[in-house]
């Protein structure tokens with residue numbers, strides 16, 4: 205059985221561990237976490253050590269693949285860790301068996317696709333992306349590295365969501381839209397034009413509420 209280690213033992217790390225065991229049949233060997241005590245258990249899963257120990261423990265053969273369980277509130281840390289470790293350690297890609305992934309779609313490494321998602325024809329999902337429950341990515345859309353799609357968010361066809369965007373719960377992005385990097389869409393927002401300024405957008409239609 206493939207042995208998975210997860211960076212971060214908080215909510216997202218626990219969520220990955222849950223589905224990795226229940227659905228994907230990985231063996232979760234433990235968490236790397238700078239804020240927990242090495243050798244202790246968290247929800248019956250071992251704390252393997254600090255994040256600085258990841259590469260050494262992989263070289264020693266303690267696990268086979270890795271995922272990052274650091275959530276959207278720390279998206280830059282998530283990106284930095286992925287960029288540091290990619291190419292050195294294989295990343296797992298967890299796709300829940302209840303999600304529909306069209307055979308023409310491409311999904312990058314390190315992605316976590318939760319139950320009930322739809323990824324349609326010729327969609328490209330980059331690396332280290334999370335699609336939360338029921339997210340819909342329609343035909344020919346591209347979602348770049350490190351993005352987070354919240355539950356029931358829907359992206360229509362031929363859109364391009366650039367890296368490190370956070371798409372809020374139940375938001376809608378109409379077709380042919382481009383969203384530039386580091387943009388956050390609040391829950392329930394409807395995006396009907398390209399978004400170019402990095403910041404938080406909310407409302408129907410989407411308006412810039414905060415610049416980052």
Ligand SMILES: CC(C)(COP(=O)(O)OP(=O)(O)OC[C@H]1O[C@@H](n2cnc3c(N)ncnc32)[C@H](O)[C@@H]1OP(=O)(O)O)[C@@H](O)C(=O)NCCC(=O)NCCS
Nearest residue numbers: 336354355371372373389390391392393404406407413414
């Ligand atoms: C966007 C969000 C993160 C709040 O961000 P924030 O930076 O703390 O924003 P604030 O609460 O300070 O709100 C700033 C403005 O945006 C408005 N706003 C925030 N969220 C909004 C929403 N979902 N819809 C409409 N307006 C919203 C506020 O009313 C406020 O407007 P004002 O300046 O006119 O008074 C939060 O409101 C949200 O929508 N979260 C979605 C979370 C989600 O998808 N979770 C799923 C994770 S699995």
